[in-house]
Amino acid sequence: xxxxxxxxxxxxxxxxxxxxxxxxxxxxxxxxxxxxxxxxxxxxxxxxxxxxxxxxxxxxxxxxxxxxxxxxxxxxxxxxxxxxxxxxxxxxxxxxxxxxxxxxxxxxxxxxxxxxxxxxxxxxxxxxxxxxxxxxxxxxxxxxxxxxxxxxxxxxxxxxxxxxxxxxxxxxxxxxxxxxxxxxxxxxxxxxxxxxxxxxxxxxxxxxxxxxxxxxxxxxxxxxxxxxxxxxxxxxxxxxxxxxxxxxxxxxxxxxxxxxxxxxxxxxxxxxxxxxxxxxxxxxxxxxxxxxxxxxxxxxxxxxxxxxxxxxxxxxxxxxxxxxxxxxxxxxxxxxxxxxxxxxxxxxxxxxxxxxxxxxxxxxxxxxxxxxxxxxxxxxxxxxxxxxxxxxxxxxxxxxxxxxxxxxxxxxxxxxxxxxxxxxxxxxxxxxxxxxxxxxxxxxxxxxxxxxxxxxxx
Numbered sequence: 001x002x003x004x005x006x007x008x009x010x011x012x013x014x015x016x017x018x019x020x021x022x023x024x025x026x027x028x029x030x031x032x033x034x035x036x037x038x039x040x041x042x043x044x045x046x047x048x049x050x051x052x053x054x055x056x057x058x059x060x061x062x063x064x065x066x067x068x069x070x071x072x073x074x075x076x077x078x079x080x081x082x083x084x085x086x087x088x089x090x091x092x093x094x095x096x097x098x099x100x101x102x103x104x105x106x107x108x109x110x111x112x113x114x115x116x117x118x119x120x121x122x123x124x125x126x127x128x129x130x131x132x133x134x135x136x137x138x139x140x141x142x143x144x145x146x147x148x149x150x151x152x153x154x155x156x157x158x159x160x161x162x163x164x165x166x167x168x169x170x171x172x173x174x175x176x177x178x179x180x181x182x183x184x185x186x187x188x189x190x191x192x193x194x195x196x197x198x199x200x201x202x203x204x205x206x207x208x209x210x211x212x213x214x215x216x217x218x219x220x221x222x223x224x225x226x227x228x229x230x231x232x233x234x235x236x237x238x239x240x241x242x243x244x245x246x247x248x249x250x251x252x253x254x255x256x257x258x259x260x261x262x263x264x265x266x267x268x269x270x271x272x273x274x275x276x277x278x279x280x281x282x283x284x285x286x287x288x289x290x291x292x293x294x295x296x297x298x299x300x301x302x303x304x305x306x307x308x309x310x311x312x313x314x315x316x317x318x319x320x321x322x323x324x325x326x327x328x329x330x331x332x333x334x335x336x337x338x339x340x341x342x343x344x345x346x347x348x349x350x351x352x353x354x355x356x357x358x359x360x361x362x363x364x365x366x367x368x369x370x371x372x373x374x375x376x377x378x379x380x381x382x383x384x385x386x387x388x389x390x391x392x393x394x395x396x397x398x399x400x401x402x403x404x405x406x407x408x409x410x411x412x413x414x415x416x417x418x419x420x421x422x423x424x425x426x427x428x429x430x431x432x433x434x435x436x437x438x439x440x441x442x443x444x445x446x447x448x449x450x451x452x453x454x455x456x457x458x
Contacts, residue, residue: 012069103185138242143194162211174422292342
């Protein structure tokens with residue numbers, strides 16, 4: 001961390017030193033490094049080892065998170081390129097202002113590329129978890145805005161729009177639908193949030209806006225724009241907090257856990273998944289809310305502990321227990337409290353996600369079976385999910401040593417990938433290709449890689 005050259009230097013580190021009235025020499029002496037090393041740190045020419053960071057925090061009297069911001073360049077204060085996602089202020093006015101700023105920047109061509117290039121920032125997640133768990137929701141979601149009076153019919157239209165956009169995203173991938181979602185947020189949802197509404201409508205409106213913002217984050221995730229996705233997920237969490245909607249908040253946390261899994265941030269994935277589960281339990285969530293969250297926690301735990309590699313039987317049993325609890329929760333059936341998002345998690349989808357856990361547990365036969373069932377179920381209805389699972393089938397066969405069957409399965413995913421505007425689907429295929437390296441000199445693998453490259457370029 002902090003090892004890459006930072007072209008703008010570390011101005012926050014310089015500012016902290018100057019505010020303490022310290023020279024480079026005195027700061028270097030306090031930390032036990034040479035003045036030359038300190039100067040290189042400030043210029044962004046040299047990484048700062050982890051052992052120095054707590055000492056730096058103590059020297060300047062700031063938090064460890066603040067030091068990470070200085071070193072890595074993670075500026076979470078509200079700027080024209082990075083709107084704040086501070087959950088501490090849950091007032092409707094602050095929430096509306098923050099969300100509207102993000103959506104407006106997304107529509108600004110001069111700023112959009114900056115948002116798209118934002119890094120995924122693990123340190124922000126800690127702040128969000130603390131604010132979510134210990135912050136107090138607004139006393140009321142009502143707002144006396146200057147805009148028009150907003151009613152439940154307006155909220156219903158947002159929810160219907162999100163459902164329609166989500167169906168299109170599943171079928172075609174994020175590249176097609178994301179601009180429409182952002183336009184809707186900026187042009188329709190933001191004016192409604194600035195309007196006039198009572199507490200009941202305000203709570204429902206915040207939840208609906210959170211759902212649409214979640215979709216903006218999800219589509220950025222599908223395009224591998226992970227810092228941008230994280231910002232929208234953070235705003236969705238803030239909207240859910242302001243609307244006092246723990247079930248939506250639990251789902252946003254579970255989605256952040258899914259993003260951390262994708263980025264192989266195992267520890268953060270576990271913390272986020274457990275926060276989602278704890279939130280759902282406190283809200284006495286219905287069974288079909290708990291089921292996918294428990295699967296997500298199992299997946300995060302499996303990624304962190306990798307029982308098949310470490311032979312960690314304790315973790316393996318813990319993961320299996322979570323999967324059994326999820327299966328039992330789903331079997332209890334639907335209730336009238338189930339949010340709309342639970343509909344996307346039928347038994348086949350849950351089994352397919354559980355298959356990712358079984359793969360990490362070393363049971364590749366079970367992983368392949370879950371993924372194959374999902375391919376059959378979703379091929380026509382949800383092509384992107386089918387394509388992902390087609391690749392997971394290939395991965396499972398590869399782990400079982402069935403190279404020819406693995407290549408056949410992966411080859412079937414290539415045409416589906418071309419039909420999607422999903423960077424994540426391409427990334428999965430590329431990752432699979434990379435796992436073929438032990439067989440890289442075989443004719444079958446060379447032909448597959450040539451075919452893959454030709455098709456993805458075409």
